[in-house]
Amino acid sequence: MTTQTDLLLVEHSAASIPEEPQLGSLPASEAPSLTYSDSSDEPEVEDPPQPVPRRRRASTRLIAQSPLDVQRITGETTTQLIKRCCGGGCCLGLGPKRDGVESEPIELPDNDAYRSLLLKIDQIPITLTGVCELPEQTVFLQPMRRPSTVPSPTGASPLPNPDSTSSLLGQVESKLHSLTLEDLDTRIQPPSFVQPHPPHHVFAARIVNSRELTRPGAEKRTFHFDLDVTNYPDGEGTDFKVGGAIGVMAPNEASMVEEVLDLLLVPRFLRDKPVLLRTTKGRWPTVWGDDMARELVTTRRDLLTWCSDIQSYPPTKQLLRVLGEHATDENERKILLYLCSAEGQGVFCDFRTGPHVSLVQLLHAFPSAKPPLDMLLSVLQPLMPRFYSLSNDPHESYLNRDGKQHRLIEIAVTVHETADWRTGKRQGVGSGFLQRQALRFLEAKERGEKDPELYVPMFKGLMQNPLAKQFKSDGPMLLIGAGVGIAPFRGFVQRRLKTANCANKVWVLQGIRDSHVDELYSGEWGAHEGEVKRVVESRRQGRYVQEEVRAQADLVWYVINAVDGRVFVCGSSKGMGEGVENALVEVAMRKGNLQREEAEEFWRLKKEAGQYIAETW
The missing domain is CATH 3.40.50.80 (Nucleotide-binding domain of ferredoxin-NADP reductase (FNR) module)
Incomplete structure (x- = not known):
């Protein structure tokens, strides 16, 4: 059905639309070509006087799309926020302080990490209201125990039936097998339960070649990767496409994970020891799995490395509340609870929109706060994949090596950097990981290694x-x-x-x-x-x-x-x-x-x- 808008566009533009060239009737040279022009030769087009609504930049992080998002970030429902807000801007520090609120000076933590938070706090109300509740713990880490499904024999009991005993032993062996770590090198790829979309699993693609596309003096560094996907699992129903994208499950930096474990006082002998992970609900630790309770075996290091984001998201009130609950220093506890309260809402808003804050920075800023790892995992954001476009025709890119034909895909990655309180600049999770892999590859080549064994955990996925x-x-x-x-x-x-x-x-x-x-x-x-x-x-x-x-x-x-x-x-x-x-x-x-x-x-x-x-x- 032709709309009025369609007729309007045809009326105004029909005379100026170039005729479609018929194949075989026009020489190729009659198609428009790239022309050389100077900016001074360009006619200026004046905008009409009416203002044009400004669109939200796609680079701006949209942190709240629903009432549930508001409650997750602020710890309060939208109804509670509306009832509490007087409209005078007092909670944002824009109006006079309310009468009758008694405050006390506070001794601030004396460390660089706290000072880098730029919190504008000098006094804290003695009585705080609207402090967000301690979030529900949904993650539990339990020591491994041998399941006891076979009943213990007693003197009065008759001898068990051999067939039933064999069946029970089989159940025990099956249970024990399921409660062991899988035979997977999690140094190069995540555990198999970190699954983007069934039946898509993460595949460790070997780096065949890497090079830096930019040169010294460039504002941002960009690296190129040739990835071997010859043995990518079949049966997913999709293939690599021209102009398509791959998902990369980039891990948190190993040194940052180690530092978090150190700050939480997790004993070193426990960090890589198998542990029973039990969740009560949610998708975590998968990526886009079903919302359900889970029970699986993993390690504390793998969970922090592959499953929880420890640097990309601004702190939520739930995270600050957990830190405050387990802070042994009274002043640190007061500051953290103040940030979770109605009285500290303005400071909290400035805090979230100020310099980027990582988990490591928070733990250094409030050194007495050492919550249990499983409680912390309950409130951290999941570590999500990063997507990168293919920069080649994947149907035509092959490499003959070792007497075999290897299929390659190629990507280009620009390193994203943000300010860091300690090192000046910090790379993003995905681009930082890929930069480290590229530099390791180049350094290995310089040392004379022919085929460095370095990998990128990736998947085709469904998000083309x-x-x-x-x-x-x-x-x-x-x-x-x-x-x-x-x-x-x-x-x-x-x-x-x-x-x-x-x-x-x-x-x-x-x-x-x-x-x-x-x-x-x-x-x-x-x-x-x-x-x-x-x-x-x-x-x-x-x-x-x-x-x-x-x-x-x-x-x-x-x-x-x-x-x-x-x-x-x-x-x-x-x-x-x-x-x-x-x-x-x-x-x-x-x-x-x-x-x-x-x-x-x-x-x-x-x-x-x-x-x-x-x-x-």
């Missing part, structure tokens, strides 16, 4: 990159990206340039800072790289990829209006993503003679039709 879902074997494509967002486009171009007459059907606009230090995959796109790719340098040229989108307006308009034409955008939403989206709207306004609202609707409809695909973060 949206870029792969819309990839078509024919039709023109315009690929727009910046930074590591350009990586999945490399596989698209490799696939396209192997097909005859496709050099005029794929174009790449790549935004970088400086081609001397951070142009990724230069010279690795295929024989026609110079014809299909345009590099825009912000630091050397003072131009951004969104400016090149405006300069290539004819090409953009041709691709998006061609049969099976597609425009792909990939990269950070901060700056690049929003800038490119605005540039595309301006192209539609200029080439389609549309008003801004009509141009935005045009791209929205193209997105619904699968012709405009944006994957930003």
Whole structure:
């Protein structure tokens, strides 16, 4: 059914939409090509006077999407928050202090970790209200015991039936077998119960090659990996796709795990000893398993290494409440309970939105707080996989070695860093792990090792990159990206340039800072790289990829209006993503003679039709 919006778009843009080139009727050279242009030659498009609503950046962490999220973070229901809030901003320190509230000075912990928290506390009310309740313990660690399912013989009892005794012994052996550690090297991959999506299990892919794509002077380091997936388990029903993604189950850094165990005073002889883990509900320690009670055998080190995130999330009131409950120093206890109270709500809000805080930092800041490990595991966030786009055509990448053909997939990873109270900079869980693996590989090669045995625990999973879902074997494509967002486009171009007459059907606009230090995959796109790719340098040229989108307006308009034409955008939403989206709207306004609202609707409809695909973060 044709809508009024559709008719409006056709009316305004029909005269300016380029005709679809018929195969065999037009020479390839008549398709629009990348043109050279200066920013001074670009006509300026003035925005209409009405303000445009600002979209939430995808890079902003959305911490609360439901009342349950609010209660998990603050320890109070939304009803309790509404009843307590007077609307005067007093809880945020914006209004006068309430009369009748008696406070006392507090001696603050004297250590660098506490000072780095930047808590604005000088006095604490003597009586605290609305302190969140101690969270329910859902995780229990118990010593291993031999199950006693065979009844002990007594003098008055008749001799047992040999058949029934054999059956009982079989049950005992089966139970004992299930209550033992599995034969799996958890130094290179997580325990098998860490399962993304049944029947998908985590596979330890060996690193065949690794190299740094950026050069000294680059603002961020980016590494490339060739991973051997020859022996990836069959039977999952999915395969690697061009432009697709893999999930990486990155562990917490070993030294950080060791430090947490040290701070909690967990004896060293217990850290790798088998322990019975019992949970009462939830998905943990799996990734996306069923919500159910579990009983399995593991170790304390494996749980902290593979199952709980100890550095990515801001502290919740539940975590602070657990620390406060087990703090033996009275002043530390008062501070932690204050952060969990109604009176400390403003300080708590500033605390969560301030400098990033890890579990190690909290344990150093409040050294007397040493909760049991199983109670701490009950309130920590689960360690989730990180997803990385494939940067090659996985159907065409093979390596002949040892007389065998090995199938390879390739990924590129940019290292994400945040401020750290002790070391200055701390890497993210996923990118930090992959950087350590890359550096270990390169160091081993320098020492003369031929085939270093280093692995990346990964899985295909069911969460495919949206870029792969819309990839078509024919039709023109315009690929727009910046930074590591350009990586999945490399596989698209490799696939396209192997097909005859496709050099005029794929174009790449790549935004970088400086081609001397951070142009990724230069010279690795295929024989026609110079014809299909345009590099825009912000630091050397003072131009951004969104400016090149405006300069290539004819090409953009041709691709998006061609049969099976597609425009792909990939990269950070901060700056690049929003800038490119605005540039595309301006192209539609200029080439389609549309008003801004009509141009935005045009791209929205193209997105619904699968012709405009944006994957930003």
